[in-house]
Amino acid sequence: MTLKELNEKRGRLVTQAREALDAIKANTDEARAGELDARHDAIMADFDKIESDIAREQRMVAAEERINRAAEEERKARRPTGEDTEQRGQSDGNKTEYREVFHKFLSNGATLDALNEEERKVLRAGVVADMEKRVQTGGTNTAGGYTVPVELQNMLVKAMKAWGPMYDGNIVSELNTSSGNALPIPTTDDTGNTGVAGTEGTALTDDGSADATFGQKQLEAYDFNTKFVKFSWQLAQDSIFNMESLLADLLGERLGRLANAQLTTGTGSSAPNGIVTASSLGKTAASATAIASDELIDLLHSVDPAYRQSPKVAFQFNDLTLAAIRKLKDGQGNYLWQMGDITKGQPGTLLSYRYYINQAMANIATGNKTVLFGDFGKYWVRKVGAPVIGVLRERFWPDLGIAGLIRFDGELLDTKAVKYLAQA
Secondary structure, three states: OOHHHHHHHHHHHHHHHHHHHHOOOOOOOHHHHHHHHHHHHHHHHHHHHHHHHHHHHHHHHHHHHHHHHHHHHHHHHHOOOOHHHHHHOOHHHHOOOHHHHHHHHHHOOOOHHHOOHHHHHHHHHHHHHHHHHOHHHOOOOOOOOEEOOHHHHHHHHHHHHOOOHHHOOOOOEEEEEOOOOOEEEEEEOOOOOOOOOOOOOOOOOOOOOOOOOEEEEEEOOEEEEOOOEEEOHHHHHHOOOOHHHHHHHHHHHHHHHHHHHHHHHOEOOOOOEOHHHHOEEEEEOOOOOOOOHHHHHHHHHOOOHHHHOOOOEEEEEOHHHHHHHOOOEOOOOOEOEEOOEHHHOEOOEEOOEEEEEOOOOOOOOOOOEEEEEEEHHHEEEEEEOOOEEEEEOOOOOOOEEEEEEEEEEEEEOOOOOEEEEEOO
16 A cells, blocks of 8 residues: 555544444443444554554655665765776776675675675775774674674664664653763752742842752663574575665664663663653552543643643553553543644644653553653663674574674653653
8 A cells, every 4th residue: 555545544444443432322231332342442453553554664665765865875976077987987887885795795604705805805994994983882893793884773773763762862862972981960950949039128048048959860881782683694695685674673673672671661770770660650540450531631730831841741651551541531522542644744642742652661450650751851861882783604604693782871860750650
């Protein structure tokens, strides 16, 4: 289906789902209500799949555009000019590129024997260039390993963001540093202080009662890795896929889930202080197995209005919790959840606020912290350099092993900025 067709089907599914819920009246018998409820859930499952298809199609379009731009830039870079044209003729059009050599290197079992002398020089030059670009990480590859092209590194970071909101600088605040030294950050909470009325001719009070109180939190640099992603040399030879995209998906999925989980529920002990761990209680639900619409409203208003005006204020919960929230209505029968318009870049909303799906958050069950609300810009993610990626061939010969490593930390600098709803 085209993007237009997918969006049209998406809209029809939402209409059908609402019709199913609206058909449940106070006098509807239990069997019929259960049937309508099941129909609603089935429709919304189709809706989720359509949303996934739309996102995948958009990523595909973006990837194709990126590859086309890169190809065009390469053609421009190889295009001879002036007096060089006469000397070089068409030779630059056949110039050996690092990416092509790297693919050949992988598809032949990651052995240098498959490369001629010119290709080996290109591979070595590319490795040096890549290492210079990411020297800030302080990491080097083991003997027999080769760093991958920087293009893959960039694709990897994008893939990581797709697996959870907490590594995305558009949702949280991020701080990129070139080294992993401990980074102390001063904090203060001045929301309880105000000015006072003055009297003409009376000196200003100077008793220290209005002095600012500062604290300190520290951002570390914790090391995480993907473990090795192994695949056969036959696959490297025979695959019809773009190898860089394939590797970016494999490594990005692992690193993305790991980073999002740590930044969500990390304990703060030899690990990031996750947003759920660091946030404070905003509302306790009456039920251990359900959420009421009024409880979401109470959670929203447990956060100071100043934070609710932040450009990064939002809800977070996992997909099963969203499924339960979609069925909630206010006192006038209006759904709390409102569908957005992906064609106009308008996301779905809850109580007029954005929400993000975070699969690292707990399901609705006894004692779990199931919903977050607040200013996620107060949560800082410290990223050290860029991901380091390497290929290891001797250890897994004749197959290949590729792994990614990252360093990061996370901390909520203002615990009043984000509150959670806990089940009874």
